[in-house]
Amino acid sequence: AQSVTQPDIHITVSEGASLELRCNYSYGATPYLFWYVQSPGQGLQLLLKYFSGDTLVQGIKGFEAEFKRSQSSFNLRKPSVHWSDAAEYFCAVGQYNNNDMRFGAGTRLTVKP
């Protein structure tokens, strides 16, 4: 069955430090992978997505993610975190037509001054 695992429930980093959020997936077909961010009281916003091609994907707000098929991972990274990045981050896997979207449980990011 399709599933997404985000091993870290909560991560705290200092402002200016680098960030990596982990995501592992289990999917029978070719996966389409997504990272979303959710600020308190807000809907989800797409950061980036991977369908095919270059396994290093650039997104908005300075985020990037790398698809590693051998590890079934799609980790999100940012070289220097800003206080405004504090939010909940969700990894998701689905099909080309957005069918069967499965979200991970999320990782809450706290940014220390």
Add this chain to the structure above:
Amino acid sequence: EAGVAQSPRYKIIEKRQSVAFWCNPISGHATLYWYQQILGQGPKLLIQFQNNGVVDDSQLPKDRFSAERLKGVDSTLKIQPAKLEDSAVYLCASSKVLSDTQYFGPGTRLTVL
């Protein structure tokens, strides 16, 4: 461009009561999604519409949940009767076409007492 609109933003009901949520997608978006997000979990897709037809409702609890998108624009999601475990945020999203980026509304927070 206006985003996805949802109402109400908050709703508190007693168990066994009925409740309805409304969603107005971004203008011109053919595809509409309803998700349920229980506290501490990622969103779960309930139903996906393409214009006024259902594409995927495999995870919709059809004994108590129903959704419609009669004119292919706005949509309503109904729960009848509500149970305690239905307490969640109900998110609506839309995309231009099936495979396009999903844009999320702010959600409706339902509390069932």
